Amino acid sequence: MTKVSMTVNGKPVSGEVEGRTLLVQFLREGQGLTGTHVGCDTSQCGACVVHVDGKAVKSCTIFAAEAEGAEVTTIEGMANPDGSLSTIQQAFQDHHGLQCGFCTPGMVMSAAALLAENPKPTEAEIRDYLEGNICRCTGYHNIVKAILAASGQDVAVAAE
Amino acid sequence: MYAFDFERPTTIADAVKALSAEDAQALSGGQTLIPTLKQRLASPSRLVSLTAIPELKGICVADDGALCIGAATSHADVAAEATAYPALAALAGQIGDPAVRNRGTIGGSLANNDPSACYPAAALGSGATIVTDRRKIAADDYFQGMFETALDEGEIITEVRFPVPEKAAYIKFEQPASRFALVGVFVAKYAGGVRVAVTGASEDGVFRWAEAEAALSSDFSAGAIDGLSVGADGMIGDLHGTPEYRAHLVKVLTARAVAAAG
Amino acid sequence: MPKDHGIGASQKRREDVRFLTGRGRYTDDINLPGQAHACFVRSQVAHGRLNGVDTAAAAAMPGVIRVFTGADFEGVGGLPCGWQVTDRHGQPMQEPGHPVLAQGKVRHVGDPIAVVVAETFEQARDAAEMVDVDITELDPVIDMKAALADGAPKVHDDLSSNLCYDWGFVEDNRAAVDEAIRNAHHVTTLELVNNRLVPNAMEPRVAVGDYNFATDDSTLYTTSQNPHVIRLLMGAFVLGIPEHKLRVVAPDVGGGFGSKIFHYAEEAFCTFAAKQLRRPVKWTCQRSESFITDAHGRDHVTKIELALDKEGHFQAIRTETYANMGAYLSTFAPSVPTWLHGTLMAGNYKTPLIYVNVKAVFTNTVPVDAYRGAGRPEATFQLERVIDKAAREMGIDPVEIRRRNFITEFPYATPVAVEYDTGDYHATLDKLLEIADVAGFDKRRAESAKRGKLRGLGLNCYIEACGIAPSQLVGQLGARAGLYESATVRVNATGGLVVMTGSHSHGQGHETSFAQVVADMIGIDENMVEIVHGDTANTPMGMGTYGSRSLAVGGSAMVRATEKIIAKAKKIAAHLMEASPDDIELKDGRFSVAGTDKSVAWGDVTLAAYVPHNYPLEEIEPGLEETAFYDPSNFTYPAGAYACEVEVDPDTGKVTICSFAAADDFGNIVNPMIVDGQVHGGLGQGIGQALLEGAAYDESGQLLTGSYMDYAMPRAGDLPSFTIDHSCQTPCTHNPLGVKGCGEAGAIGSPPAVVNAVVDALQRAGHSNVTHIDMPLTPSRVWAAMQG
Known part of the structure; x- marks a missing residue:
């Protein structure tokens, strides 16, 4: 066991981990941050996406020890400081961009990473960026719409 | 995963030392290795992370014009910063998905040499040089079949040097599930001739299509390979495509890559 | 003016805030004090004699609390089947036992043999590798027709064969249907496969068993679509716990699509083990494990014949389907190819004579049960495909042939035992033609051709029986539960x-x-x-x-x-x-x-x-x-019409969905935004079935598509934005809200539209020999079809 320290959602945290402890395990089991989900074991579904030093990564495919000293943001850290939904979160609710909610944390984290890189993405760019986030409920239609809306663009991408 | 010790050295020398232990394994971005460990298909006694070594990261242009990429440079960084070699940057930007590209590295990909990975096509198609902690290996000597490379035990790739071609393009046809290349073709036109490297298709891993190189070296146009064909012998056959289909795709994608290279 | 509250308003979902802020509470988020962790040892072979299980080495591993095997479950009930189908000859189906842990034999890759319970999951997994399983491999049966051949290995030694049942519906129509087909002006025949799917709710299954020895109360937290059904099945049939001593909690559940209806061995195990150990016992499914343990869906092999008169009026339909049950009967498996499939074979059409034959077959594969649509997609697919083929053969426009045969008067009693209460199929088809801009297709096709792409248009209608179900009716049909x-x-x-x-x-x-x-x-x-x-x-x-x-x-x-x-x-x-x-x-x-x-x-x-x-x-x-x-007095009958436009790349066979339009009649609607979302999701799964998804086994019974590396899940880039409409509303006549249900429509109605579109594209491009391609329409399959 070794000690690992990092900043999670702005708060310094540390804990004892094994070499094989994944970041997602450290977050869920060690920190009780269960908003980050595990939906596969082949690093494809994206339910576990968090930001490490500002970049979207799959927290199931990075060891906790590799995040030593890093700034980690999870879905629990995405709301506004007053607790209200952030622009992206609000857009997901407004446009029904989630159903069962399981993939949603990863979707929101990927959407935030996309908009940080590309503030006005096209529909095609959004769909391409979500390559690593699988949703089984929504057919992606309203997720795409929510991200377009969050970027301040017209959401009339399809007939209602 | 089986239990293992974890080390995170900050210099190449320390990394080489750490890797000298029995059953030690290098960990770069981990985007292939970690899923493999989860399935318990590997059981290293020690994992040596290479991602905290500053000298393994970064992109620069050498005096001879070659683009030099540190082995632990992420796909995302190559996609964004390898502006001197647009076809290579474009290839890096198509690997996996954005989160995978933020972690996965060029060195990790080349060391693993997955038969469906993208980077081996770029390295072989560019005649790149694989620089390690102890030597330089020409791409033509480096790839030795599926998951097989010229690397010795404990040898670390430190840098990859790509001669920059006049024109180049990579066309990837994705396997619908994994999004690895079902077939990918990298075409690069140099003053000395054209190189065509194919990934995803062959049971022997990445390979050069010599007939197409010859035809394209005398006439760099998509039509130049019209009369050629690729045999299905030795091509991968699985539920995503028969050997015949893959052989067919090699030709289709080569023509498209030539057209895209312009 | 859209409503801003009450019935008919697109209210934002109150659920969303917790899900968007990471405050959902899924089963895997539950950790109880003193909790132990379970890891299952599963069969790695499809069929084998289980000679013995040596747990000594595993039991000695660090952290191990106990290792369970089938022997621990002798005297415990097996997993029950909730539906008994009666065959053509009036005999009950063959119903094998389904032990919680394998006893005597293993019957599919993934069949549970033993379970290690340890202090941590990794310890349990480490020890699971030390469980020594002695198996004599037996020849497996994977292909359904081979499973029915004389002398085929038997999945269940105590059954007479691998035939679960041979069902005829309506048996009394059989001779008349045969006669009508013999004498018809034209008969169109189509053989097709409805591909096996893996449901893949994004949340893998989880079970946490808990036991209070002071009160003798058991609690199971589980990823279920129906906690009461699990309480009843597990309590009454497996563990013998009366309902007042058994609580089942299904908290936030991350999708189900049918796969979380059924009672699974892991639920019974965790509840049982918690009582044995007097500690909470948790099992979290790994995704690769879910591929070999969650009930799969579909997997029908069908021959359908449609008899028509010279004007294209449907005279009779005869179908023969082989339906894969897998190795055991999952909870509602027998009902899917029968009552949820045969009763829908009339579709939206006035076909006077219909006969449906279904042979349900045991194979050494994962059990197959209901998956979004369950039986109705299989019915719709074969019917709407054969109609398209018939239209082409007879030179009748595919829209016109459907209109000519529509049911227009309600209530309408079909020849397959159901009575449609209401509907307006012309209205949804008219709406579809409008929203899909079918009139503009030729122009779009010409534009595609300029880019070297082959464009095709496919459309179809669908009807489904929802609002499941009138208890007395389903009781007569074999249901062992009220609905x-x-x-x-x-x-x-x-x-x-x-x-x-x-x-x-x-x-x-x-x-x-x-x-x-x-x-x-x-x-x-x-x-x-x-x-x-x-x-x-x-x-x-x-x-x-x-x-x-x-x-x-x-x-x-x-x-x-x-x-x-x-x-x-x-x-x-x-x-x-x-x-x-x-x-x-x-x-x-x-x-x-x-x-x-x-x-x-x-x-x-x-x-x-x-x-x-x-x-x-x-x-x-x-x-x-x-x-x-x-208790409903009838099913509800949502119906509609769907259209798909595709482009096929002639060089690679890759199919791109250019547009997809859906016009549905769901009766009255409470929240249009939610209904839209349900349709979108169904379309995503239906298009996934048509283009991407398909579970494949090799001859030895190994699942070739055992992870997302080989099982192609639809991604955002595989799907278009959809054009949907549900303004055609004929309210259900027999429930107080006038609602019909919308959850499955998209998955039922979309696969034939996609395949019809691809066949159309190839036909228009001169591939006149291509009359059908089996799903999923992968690039390699489409390319192979074009090679003749």
């Missing part, structure tokens, strides 16, 4: 309501839409209504969420209970205003006396019910809480 739903409405003293429903919500948004209904009935703010579901300890008996039944059946129960509340509240209001209950009207949350200006507020009445100082105690009890059970 009513229940609700309890509890009004609190200050006027707020808690509605406890047996319908579980795992993405469907019941917490929002159900509240809209109740608030609308009373005329109060929706925030005064809380919807509670998912816990047998605080909800009345419920049959759960599947078969697009929640609003039609669960919502109807809630309406009935609310009606009882309103009736009682009116009596209280009448007393308060010294009027006759018959004169009391309820509007916008106020009770008034007709023809007067006297009124009392909803809150005044609810307070009186709990503070009965001025109250007719001699006539009615205090309090305001009512329960209703609702």
